[in-house]
Amino acid sequence: MNVLASYIQYIVEIFTDPLLLFNMMWATLLGILVGVLPGLTATLGVAILTTLTFGFPAKTAIAMLVGVYIGAIYGGSRTAIVLNIPGTPANAATTVDGFPLARSGNAGFALNVATIMSGIGSIIGAIFIVTLAPLLGKLALQFGSWEFAVLAIFGTIIAGSLTAPKDPLKGWISGFLGLMISLIGLDEITSYPRYTFGNIQLYGGIALLPVLVGVYGIPEILTSLKRVTKPEVALDFSKTAGGLSYWKTIAKNWINIIRSGIVGVFIGVIPGVGEDVASWVSYDLAKRSSKEPEKFGNGSIEGLSAAETANNACVAGAIIPVLTLAVPGSAPAAVLLAALWIHGVRAGPLLPIEHPEMIGNVAAMFTVATLLMVVFGLIITRLFLKILLVPTEILMPIIFVLCIVGTYVLNGRMFDVWIMLLFGLLGYFMRLNDFPAAPFVLGFILGPMADTNIRRALMLSKGSLMPFVTRPISLVLLIAMVLVMISKYIPKKRGAKSE
Amino acid sequence: MQRDKITALAFIGLALFFLIGALQMPKQTEYGRYGAPGNVPVVFSTIVIVLNLVMFLRKKRQDDSTKRVEEKKVIATENKRLLVSVIVCLAYVLLLGHLNFIVLSSIFIATLSLIFYRKKPILIVVASILVTYGIYYIFDKLFLLPLP
Numbered sequence: 001m002n003v004l005a006s007y008i009q010y011i012v013e014i015f016t017d018p019l020l021l022f023n024m025m026w027a028t029l030l031g032i033l034v035g036v037l038p039g040l041t042a043t044l045g046v047a048i049l050t051t052l053t054f055g056f057p058a059k060t061a062i063a064m065l066v067g068v069y070i071g072a073i074y075g076g077s078r079t080a081i082v083l084n085i086p087g088t089p090a091n092a093a094t095t096v097d098g099f100p101l102a103r104s105g106n107a108g109f110a111l112n113v114a115t116i117m118s119g120i121g122s123i124i125g126a127i128f129i130v131t132l133a134p135l136l137g138k139l140a141l142q143f144g145s146w147e148f149a150v151l152a153i154f155g156t157i158i159a160g161s162l163t164a165p166k167d168p169l170k171g172w173i174s175g176f177l178g179l180m181i182s183l184i185g186l187d188e189i190t191s192y193p194r195y196t197f198g199n200i201q202l203y204g205g206i207a208l209l210p211v212l213v214g215v216y217g218i219p220e221i222l223t224s225l226k227r228v229t230k231p232e233v234a235l236d237f238s239k240t241a242g243g244l245s246y247w248k249t250i251a252k253n254w255i256n257i258i259r260s261g262i263v264g265v266f267i268g269v270i271p272g273v274g275e276d277v278a279s280w281v282s283y284d285l286a287k288r289s290s291k292e293p294e295k296f297g298n299g300s301i302e303g304l305s306a307a308e309t310a311n312n313a314c315v316a317g318a319i320i321p322v323l324t325l326a327v328p329g330s331a332p333a334a335v336l337l338a339a340l341w342i343h344g345v346r347a348g349p350l351l352p353i354e355h356p357e358m359i360g361n362v363a364a365m366f367t368v369a370t371l372l373m374v375v376f377g378l379i380i381t382r383l384f385l386k387i388l389l390v391p392t393e394i395l396m397p398i399i400f401v402l403c404i405v406g407t408y409v410l411n412g413r414m415f416d417v418w419i420m421l422l423f424g425l426l427g428y429f430m431r432l433n434d435f436p437a438a439p440f441v442l443g444f445i446l447g448p449m450a451d452t453n454i455r456r457a458l459m460l461s462k463g464s465l466m467p468f469v470t471r472p473i474s475l476v477l478l479i480a481m482v483l484v485m486i487s488k489y490i491p492k493k494r495g496a497k498s499e
Numbered sequence: 500m501q502r503d504k505i506t507a508l509a510f511i512g513l514a515l516f517f518l519i520g521a522l523q524m525p526k527q528t529e530y531g532r533y534g535a536p537g538n539v540p541v542v543f544s545t546i547v548i549v550l551n552l553v554m555f556l557r558k559k560r561q562d563d564s565t566k567r568v569e570e571k572k573v574i575a576t577e578n579k580r581l582l583v584s585v586i587v588c589l590a591y592v593l594l595l596g597h598l599n600f601i602v603l604s605s606i607f608i609a610t611l612s613l614i615f616y617r618k619k620p621i622l623i624v625v626a627s628i629l630v631t632y633g634i635y636y637i638f639d640k641l642f643l644l645p646l647p
Contacts, residue, residue: 052642189536192528227577228580404592429506
C-alpha cells in the first residue's frame, strides 16, 4: 500500500473511531502532564504507558504511545518557560529564552509560541516520516549482518560523542557498558546461558523496561528528593500579547522554523541522539544566523522558536530509524521500539513487507497527536501548571510507586523490580559522575543486534574481517565512526597544547 | 580527577568479571568457532577495560575542591535526605508482597512526603490513600494487571 494513502486513510480512521480518538486524547494529555512535571521524562512516560497498554489492540497502543511521546516533549516546555527547569531534557534550550520572556510578564505569549512551534516542528516531522522512512526502508533492505553489526557500534559511539560533548570518553564508556550488560541471558545463536549463574530468571535476559525506568526514573526521584533549594516560579501572565502577533512571529521566523525542523528530524534519525541535542544544535544555528544575536539568552523569540521546533521535529526523526532499522533515534523511541515488539509489530527492514501500512499509519498518529497537542496546549495547559504548586516531596513518592508498579506488571515478578532498582543505582552513580544515560540505554538495546550480527558476519566470511571494509554501506559507517571519534579527540589535544 | 579514577576502577572490575566469564564459555559450537557465545563479550569487555584505563591514566585539571562552608552544609543536608529516601524506598520494596498493596503504598507515600514536607499532614495522608487507590484501580481493576 502506498505510504501516503495509508497515511490519509488512517487519519480518517482515527477521526471516525471515537474510542481511538478518546484514547489518543487522554494519552496526549498524560504526555503533557508528564512533560510538565520536572523529573518525569518522555522516556519514563512512554515506559509507564507501555505497561498500561498491554491489553489494547496494537495500533491503538502505538497511537497512544506516540501521543504520550509528543505530549511529553512538548509539555516539558511549560516548566522550562515558567520555572526555568526543563520538564524533560529536550527542553533545556527552551529555558534560555523562555524563562526571560516569562519573567518579563510575557509568560502567556512565550507558552503559546512554544505550543505553535512544537506543532509546526511535529508536522515537519510527520512529512519526513511519510517521505524519508520509505527511502530508508529500501536502503535497509540492502543491509546484511556486516552493516547491522557496524550500525550498532556506530550508533552507540555517536550517541556517546553527542550526549557527552565535554568528555566523549564517558559517553563511549557508557555505551559499551550498555552493550556489555545486554549480553546477559540466553545467547540467540547457540542458546548458551551467558552470565546467568543458573538463575532461571536471568535466562530470558534483562528486560528493557526495568533498565529504562531504573536508569532514567530512579536517579531523578532521588535527585529531586534530596534537593534542598526550591526553584523560582514565573507564572506571570500580566502582559497580553499586545504588539506581539503569532502570525508575525511565524512569518518573521519562517526560515528559522524550517531549518530547525529539518535539523531536528535529521538529528533524530541519528541513533541514540535525542531531542535535547536537536534543540541545542538548532538554537545554536539560529543564534549564528540571527540579525539580533544579542537578544539570545534575554528572551529571544527566535531562540525559543528554534528550540521548540527542533525538539518536536526530532521526535519524528527518532521514530524513522525505529520503523525502518529497528534502531531507536532517542531514548523514548527506544521504549517505543520495545512497545512495538510487545504488541507484535516487528520493526525493521521487514516492516514495509509485513505491515506495509504501518509507516503511513504512524505518520497519521503523529499528525493527529500533534493537532491534539496544539489544541490542549492552547486551551488547557495553563491549568496543568497548577500542578507545579504541588511540592516535589509529595510527587516523587507517588512517581516511585508508579515506577515500581510499572516494572512489576511487565512480567508479574519482583525480580524485575530489583533489576530496576539495581539499574537505578547504577544510573544515579553515572549521573553523579557525568556519564550520560542515553548511550548506555542505546548500547543495551543494540547489544543483541551487534552480538548476533558480528558472529553471523564472521561465520559467513569464515572469520575474515574484509567484508566490513569492502561492503560500501559498512565502509561508510566505519569511516563516519572513526571521523566522529577523531573529531572529538583532536580539538582536545590542540586545546591542551595551547594551555 | 579522583572520582573519575575510582569510577574507572569500578568499571574495570565489572568488565573483568564479564571478560573472565566470557573466556570460560565454550570455544567451539555447532556453528564453528566464530559462532562461539563468548566472542562478542570478550570484545566488548576488553573495549570497556581499555576505555576505562584511558580514563584512569589521563591527566585532568584538578577541580577547585575548596567549597564554601555553606555549600558543604547544603551537600551534607542533601546527603542526609538522600540516605533517608533510599532507606524508606528500600523498606517499601522489601515489604511489597508481604503487606496489602493499598495499605503499604499509602503508608509509604504519606511517610516519605511527611518526612520532607512537614505541612498539612491530614491532607497528605488523605491524598496518599486516594492516589494509591487510583493506581490500584487503574492497574488492577481497569487493566486487570496484577499488583504485588
